[in-house]
Amino acid sequence: MTTLNSNATEQQSPTFGFWVWLMAPERRGALLITPAIVLLFAMNILPLMWSFGLSFFRYRANRLNPPEFLGWDNMFRNYEKVTSSSAIWDSFQTTAIIVAGSVTLQVIIGFLLALMFAREFPFRKILLSMVLTPMMLSFVAVGVFFKFFYEPSFGLLSQAIRVFTGEPYILLGTKWGSIWGIIIADAWMWSPFVMLLVLAGLVSVPKYLYEAADIDRASWFRRFRTITFPYIKSLLLLAVLFRTIETFKLFDLVYIITEGGPGSATETLSVYVYRQGFQYFRTSDASALGYILLFVVIVLTNLYLYVVNRRSEEL
Amino acid sequence: MSFISKTMSAVAAGGIALSALTGMSMSSALAKDIVIKMAAPDWGPTRLMQDMATKQYKAKSGNNVTLEIDFIPWPSFYERVAASLSSGEKKYQMVVSDSQWLGAFIEGGHFAKLNTYIDADPELQALMKDLHPALIKAYSTYPTGADAYYGFPQMPDSYPTWYRKDLFCNAKEQAAYKAKYSRTLPCTYDDWKDVDWKDWKNIGSFFVRAKGEALGDGVAENDFYGTAYQAGKGYDFSSCQINSFIWQWGGDIWDEKNEPTGQAEGVVNSPSNVEAFQAYLDILPNSPPIWKTGQMDIFAVQDQFMQGNVAAVIDWAGLADPVLDASKSKVHDKVAFALNPGKRRADGSINRVAQIGGQPFVLTTWNDDEVMKEALDIVKWFLSTPVQKQFVEGGFLSGLQSVMAWDGHDAARPWNRAHREVIGELKDFWRIPEFFELLTQQQQEFDKAITGQISAKEALDNIAEFQQSLLEDAGRIK
Incomplete structure (x- = not known):
């Protein structure tokens, strides 16, 4: 009877057999990651492919006209157009200045903070938590804070300088003032990140090396050059690369503090792409520009991954 | 009164009460819940409109109609509305639109032409007659000055x-x-x-x-x-x-x-x-x-x-x-x-x-007939003289000439006189x-x-x- 019933069940439900086949151990792994892959494809890959496709079309999202293919002979026209525009090179230049200024400042401040926090002193943990706070804040909060901080009538910066000069100080009134305003805000927010990475390197230096250096009466600089720096250099490089990639994409702080102004003096690449895409509605141009930006970021990311791999080999 | 007649009266009264209750429950069972979602900038005039609608608006149709305003900060207002309309999500039944957006969103097929509704509705015709001509031109017509109407003033504005x-x-x-x-x-x-x-x-x-x-x-x-x-x-x-x-x-x-x-x-x-x-x-x-x-x-x-x-x-x-x-x-x-x-x-x-400042509010093309009717009823309610007087008393401005001519208009707020006197001289951007x-x-x-x-x-x-x-x-x- 039992055998008969079992045979009957197998014959009645062919889906059961499919289910057993599907859940076989060799297929289970693929099955488990399928939802994530589908989601990733729908939310990331598809829009990326779509926008990449649009970069070879003539299309504006605010027009009823459907996308129109530029033709095989002319398919890179959007790329040629955006790269031949003087405005885009101005934006590249502005972005490069902000990246160079901000990352340099972040490395200097982060490094000095790490040296300070590598030692034990009273209230160290409380102070460390406070120093880490800026990088935990949202970009909008930091942007609005600095916008008010720089405000010429009631901003703290202007009030402080006024004590000495008797005049309100208008940092955001000039190109270089505005660039410095953004660099300072970005460096204030992200120096703690550099500090964290450098600090991780500093605490990993074996104490006996410093004791040996003390016995050899090595100078402070020699101790730093021969003991400390070799331990932190790859972490420092990692911090520089990571922050370079992030600052290269900087949008939020710029848009909130200066909106790319005065005029277009602080229009970074991201702000430029946003304006092309969502204010001028040059959807195809913005897509092409987005992929140029992506290419630069990919190059930087590969550098980053190379450094990460090299560090893991060292360890 | 005999026992029989007392019993009959009680039964009759009970019947009437029952039928009244049944009738009520039937009518409330027939009433539909309709939400009119409106995109609007986040500022005083739209906040007051929401407040007044929540507290006062009862649909004449008997449906449970709710005006639900999606308040969007001014600086990102255009981008948010444009993204919603262009994406085809059909989220909003009404939109408070800057007058210069009319061309883009009418040509895009998002804002509904209202001529048919106005022609069929004497109340709307009376309303259009009462609106200031400068506002009809700037807030309603497209192309500017044509006989094609799309919007009504939500908050007319000028700068005194x-x-x-x-x-x-x-x-x-x-x-x-x-x-x-x-x-x-x-x-x-x-x-x-x-x-x-x-x-x-x-x-x-x-x-x-x-x-x-x-x-x-x-x-x-x-x-x-x-x-x-x-x-x-x-x-x-x-x-x-x-x-x-x-x-x-x-x-x-x-x-x-x-x-x-x-x-x-x-x-x-x-x-x-x-x-x-x-x-x-x-x-x-x-x-x-x-x-x-x-x-x-x-x-x-x-x-x-x-x-x-x-x-x-x-x-x-x-x-x-x-x-x-x-x-x-x-x-x-x-x-x-x-x-x-x-x-x-x-x-x-x-x-x-x-x-010219201020904004019209418009209806979207994907509304079905019932939603369109309810949305237009909200327009008629908001632009009725008593409600507009309350709006003016609340600190904002009306596009109705009858309200501007009302004794209390200039006294309601100290800038109202300047607005009334300059409104005929206002012009608009390209649209x-x-x-x-x-x-x-x-x-x-x-x-x-x-x-x-x-x-x-x-x-x-x-x-x-x-x-x-x-x-x-x-x-x-x-």
């Missing part, structure tokens, strides 16, 4: 002068001003009717005081400035003021009414436009120093005035209500309102043509689908001139070149 009566009516200040400029420092509403841009510039220069210098009957607590008007890079926060200068100087912006023969080159950068823009720039140095950053937008102007840093400003009436609020404004008891300044004509009269590109580039070039990077002529030349190219590409200039 906001001024410190404690300073302008101060005897010492008046004497000093008279001695310096041989003109009367305007104190009353009528005095301000004679203020042109030359006077405005003198007033601005006259009231610039350093901290500690005499001001009125006391001394300036902080650096004090004479005048301010919008000069911000964002959205339309300089164009609205600059357009007024251009129109008053006799120039024009590219006008779609002249399409396809009207040109941008030679019109946008005409000598009179350059002169008008230069006049605008020349007055800016009397403003609080934020103007040098290109961030003196309508909110910064409002804030500087409420902080007591400026003697007189020009800003939208829709932003004026907080100025009277003692908890928000240092000048709540010192403020008065008057007409905006203008350019003096040869005959001595003043040309006050200015940019074509390309408007946002035109606006964005124009704002950027104006900002460069405001922050001293280029001259007025260079800015207008750049704008004219861009507009000519864009409008030729769009087939609007042949």
